[in-house]
Amino acid sequence: MDEVVPSTLQRLRAADIIHAAGLAAASLGQEYCRLGLVHASRRQGARLSGIVNVQHAPPDNEALATQEAGQIEHSASEQRRYPVEVEVLAAGSWKITCGCRTAPSTPCSHAAALLYRWLDNPLSFSTALPTIPEPAAAELASFEHEDSVSSGAGGAKSGNQDPPSPRRERPLARAKHIALIRGPMPLGSVTDILALLPLNELRSIAREYEAPTSGLNKQQLADAILEAFKRPDVVRRVVGTLEKSQRQLLAALVLAGGSLTDDDLRGLFERFSLGYANQLQAMLNTLQKKGLLFRTNLHGSSQQRLGFSGSLLDVGLGWYVPPEVRGALHITFPITPFDMDAADQRGTSAPLVQEAKGHSLLADLLLVARALDGYRLEYDNDEEEASATLPPSDLLSTVRAAGPLPTDGSVAIPAPARQPSSSLLAVVQDIVPRSPAFLRFAIRLLRLSDILYKDESGTAHLRVLSNAAQLLLGLERGEVARDLYSLWLMQPSYDELFELQEHGLRLRCRTTSLHHSALRPGELALENSEAKQTLLALLAQAPLDQWINFSAFARFIYRLTPLFLQRRQRQFPSPHWWLEQEEGRPLRPAQVNDWLRAEGRYLAQLLQGPLRWLGLSDVALSADGKLQAFRLTSWAGALFAGIVPLEPAAPGVPDERPMLEVSDAGNILISCSPAAWATIELVESFAEVAGIDGDRLRYRPAPGSLGEALNRGQHPSALIELLRAQAGSEALPGSPRARLVAQLERWQASYGQVRLYTGVTLLETADTLVMRELSTTTSLDEQVVRPLHATLAILKKPGAGALIEDLKRRGQVPLLHEEAYGTE
Numbered sequence: 130m131d132e133v134v135p136s137t138l139q140r141l142r143a144a145d146i147i148h149a150a151g152l153a154a155a156s157l158g159q160e161y162c163r164l165g166l167v168h169a170s171r172r173q174g175a176r177l178s179g180i181v182n183v184q185h186a187p188p189d190n191e192a193l194a195t196q197e198a199g200q201i202e203h204s205a206s207e208q209r210r211y212p213v214e215v216e217v218l219a220a221g222s223w224k225i226t227c228g229c230r231t232a233p234s235t236p237c238s239h240a241a242a243l244l245y246r247w248l249d250n251p252l253s254f255s256t257a258l259p260t261i262p263e264p265a266a267a268e269l270a271s272f273e274h275e276d277s278v279s280s281g282a283g284g285a286k287s288g289n290q291d292p293p294s295p296r297r298e299r300p301l302a303r304a305k306h307i308a309l310i311r312g313p314m315p316l317g318s319v320t321d322i323l324a325l326l327p328l329n330e331l332r333s334i335a336r337e338y339e340a341p342t343s344g345l346n347k348q349q350l351a352d353a354i355l356e357a358f359k360r361p362d363v364v365r366r367v368v369g370t371l372e373k374s375q376r377q378l379l380a381a382l383v384l385a386g387g388s389l390t391d392d393d394l395r396g397l398f399e400r401f402s403l404g405y406a407n408q409l410q411a412m413l414n415t416l417q418k419k420g421l422l423f424r425t426n427l428h429g430s431s432q433q434r435l436g437f438s439g440s441l442l443d444v445g446l447g448w449y450v451p452p453e454v455r456g457a458l459h460i461t462f463p464i465t466p467f468d469m470d471a472a473d474q475r476g477t478s479a480p481l482v483q484e485a486k487g488h489s490l491l492a493d494l495l496l497v498a499r500a501l502d503g504y505r506l507e508y509d510n511d512e513e514e515a516s517a518t519l520p521p522s523d524l525l526s527t528v529r530a531a532g533p534l535p536t537d538g539s540v541a542i543p544a545p546a547r548q549p550s551s552s553l554l555a556v557v558q559d560i561v562p563r564s565p566a567f568l569r570f571a572i573r574l575l576r577l578s579d580i581l582y583k584d585e586s587g588t589a590h591l592r593v594l595s596n597a598a599q600l601l602l603g604l605e606r607g608e609v610a611r612d613l614y615s616l617w618l619m620q621p622s623y624d625e626l627f628e629l630q631e632h633g634l635r636l637r638c639r640t641t642s643l644h645h646s647a648l649r650p651g652e653l654a655l656e657n658s659e660a661k662q663t664l665l666a667l668l669a670q671a672p673l674d675q676w677i678n679f680s681a682f683a684r685f686i687y688r689l690t691p692l693f694l695q696r697r698q699r700q701f702p703s704p705h706w707w708l709e710q711e712e713g714r715p716l717r718p719a720q721v722n723d724w725l726r727a728e729g730r731y732l733a734q735l736l737q738g739p740l741r742w743l744g745l746s747d748v749a750l751s752a753d754g755k756l757q758a759f760r761l762t763s764w765a766g767a768l769f770a771g772i773v774p775l776e777p778a779a780p781g782v783p784d785e786r787p788m789l790e791v792s793d794a795g796n797i798l799i800s801c802s803p804a805a806w807a808t809i810e811l812v813e814s815f816a817e818v819a820g821i822d823g824d825r826l827r828y829r830p831a832p833g834s835l836g837e838a839l840n841r842g843q844h845p846s847a848l849i850e851l852l853r854a855q856a857g858s859e860a861l862p863g864s865p866r867a868r869l870v871a872q873l874e875r876w877q878a879s880y881g882q883v884r885l886y887t888g889v890t891l892l893e894t895a896d897t898l899v900m901r902e903l904s905t906t907t908s909l910d911e912q913v914v915r916p917l918h919a920t921l922a923i924l925k926k927p928g929a930g931a932l933i934e935d936l937k938r939r940g941q942v943p944l945l946h947e948e949a950y951g952t953e
Contacts, residue, residue: 135175137217150236158241167246172254176216181239211239323351334420361457390447400688462670465681467758480749491601500560506589602806607773621654638706669769791866798825890929
């Protein structure tokens with residue numbers, strides 16, 4: 130019975146929340162919902178439950194007071210989790226339980242956030258047993274673990290190593306494969322929709338599917354129709370009775386996501402030229418009579434909540450294709466093949482093919498991370514420093530128009546938060562010669578996964594996880610690639626939108642009367658995130674390993690969903706942000722030429738950039754760099770399905786350079802590739818990470834790292850044998866490899882013969898007689914940790930002071946050396 134949504138929840142509106150909780154609490158609750166702070170949402174009957182995770186949030190009264198001033202001020206030392214449960218008994222009668230201990234009948238901001246979450250996306254409320262939500266799981270994975278460092282006698286320790294960072298052993302946070310956003314959804318299931326239809330319509334639909342109708346009531350007819358929906362052959366037979374234009378309209382509806390509002394459906398009908406305007410209603414009636422399409426109330430789960438009125442929260446009436454019908458039809462994405470071998474009629478050169486990177490992206494990420502390890506953060510100007518410290522959701526809300534005040538009521542949108550500075554890009558580009566666009570993409574992925582993080586223990590530096598090579602090149606690199614793809618796809622950001630400015634487009638937004646940005650915090654990032662998910666959902670239906678004409682593909686996307694990039698802006702009388710090619714002339718998505726300059730350029734940039742770098746698409750470019758065709762790889766099929774991608778085939782031409790080399794300085798250089806992971810794993814056990822050298826990883830053998838490996842029970846014999854086996858001509862006496870092998874053998878032979886003690890208290894006497902006298906007359910034997918010589922011993926630090934006082938009382942004043950030496 131939990132599958133049936135109670136009528137009290139179906140009739141719930143935003144006005145009810147405002148009336149019961151008040152405008153202030155409802156406003157704050159809506160903000161919590163918009164920022165995605167409601168987790169573990171669950172429904173049992175009319176009872177909703179969830180967790181509102183408010184990070185760094187002040188008490189509600191403080192937040193309400195500051196929100197009236199235009200923003201919410203956050204305390205830097207608090208983090209609160211509020212379990213909340215709301216049971217809707219009747220209209221205006223609720224039973225509330227919340228961790229903030231409010232009255233059971235008075236909704237607080239956390240209860241309002243849970244109710245707004247229900248209005249925003251009722252399908253996100255699970256009816257199964259509660260599990261740990263994804264944000265909570267990520268939070269559990271983010272606990273910092275400090276490495277235990279043993280000190281004392283007998284412990285070998287390098288004196289020049291930095292203390293280990295508490296985040297170095299943190300694993301990559303795994304992100305689940307999340308379903309892509311596909312548009313507005315109905316408030317109820319197909320069962321609820323059928324229950325609202327009159328008896329004569331149910332009988333008509335049942336006859337179309339040859340289901341029995343005599344003597345059956347409404348519930349039995351609905352059950353019979355649902356059973357017919359579960360038979361794909363019956364559904365396809367009914368679809369086969371449609372006319373060509375009706376089948377085309379149904380196919381377009383399925384490709385568009387299966388649910389559309391009246392305005393969207395009308396625009397879709399006109400752009401595909403499926404008939405005259407007066408024929409649309411007749412087609413819809415035919416599809417509706419056959420049960421292939423239903424008119425029902427849709428809920429804008431992918432629409433941003435812009436106000437408190439129910440008309441904005443609910444999309445309203447729309448058209449919905451049942452999921453059983455969509456699954457039975459198996460409609461493929463129509464494409465126009467691109468012939469790579471055909472001679473060009475204009476006599477131009479053949480297209481330039483750029484293949485996807487696949488696993489090479491992981492190797493490039495490791496090179497970028499090692500190049501930035503230890504980089505001291507410096508910013509070109511105050512704006513870049515502010516953008517690196519502010520979270521993405523707070524950046525646009527604090528930006529004022531720089532320079533002269535705008536006269537047209539608009540301002541240029543600033544760079545996204547945590548965008549790498551120009552000086553940082555210049556440094557890493559000198560070491561890793563890649564394009565600036567790829568380096569920004571790589572640094573963003575490394576920061577999202579916390580492989581590269583900011584160490585704030587002293588002067589701000591960038592640090593790399595100690596197990597970064599294992600994550601990116603190890604045996605689980607396929608899972609890591611899938612997780613990085615999920616992080617890039619689901620993390621809100623407007624980096625792809627901002628990079629359109631490199632192609633001559635201007636990203637502008639409207640300003641308020643105080644010359645602040647009219648964009649709400651995170652609005653543009655969510656817009657861009659939903660645009661990526663929409664395009665990836667469509668690309669997932671295209672065939673693999675087949676060259677697709679990009680121009681035809683882009684025009685089909687225009688006919689199907691022209692507003693995929695500015696879908697939210699339809700809720701405003703005038704858009705909050707826009708793209709323009711000339712000052713004062715916004716590009717309009719409804720016009721195909723403007724769409725190709727903006728949305729078309731965005732689509733091409735996505736295929737040429739992130740999707741190719743992630744290994745999803747190969748591209749074919751013309752001589753002037755324009756995208757002509759693309760091809761989805763098998764890697765894309767795996768990532769679209771949320772499974773671990775397969776290992777790519779080995780390249781046809783092997784690398785002529787040896788996998789492992791020894792430089793003249795005694796450093797070990799290893800090719801940065803998954804094929805070399807076994808060698809990298811072995812070398813990392815005995816050598817220190819020392820950056821990169823071109824496209825190779827550099828390691829520095831040192832006594833400290835070798836001693837730590839020996840303390841762990843590892844022996845360098847395997848490394849020595851590896852160096853000898855791959856020596857070849859470098860095995861000559863005096864070669865760098867031969868010197869390194871000899872040095873490792875000396876270090877191994879001398880291990881345990883020399884001990885270094887630092888930070889200890891030593892007692893030294895003139896001769897053995899004095900030592901025996903002190904042992905007899907004082908408590909020296911109780912304070913000795915380890916005797917080193919007949920006249921030299923290591924003492925406990927607390928007991929050394931007591932021994933000194935005992936000697937002073939006996940009239941024996943010892944000679945003290947308090948200078949700190951590196952070794953004693």
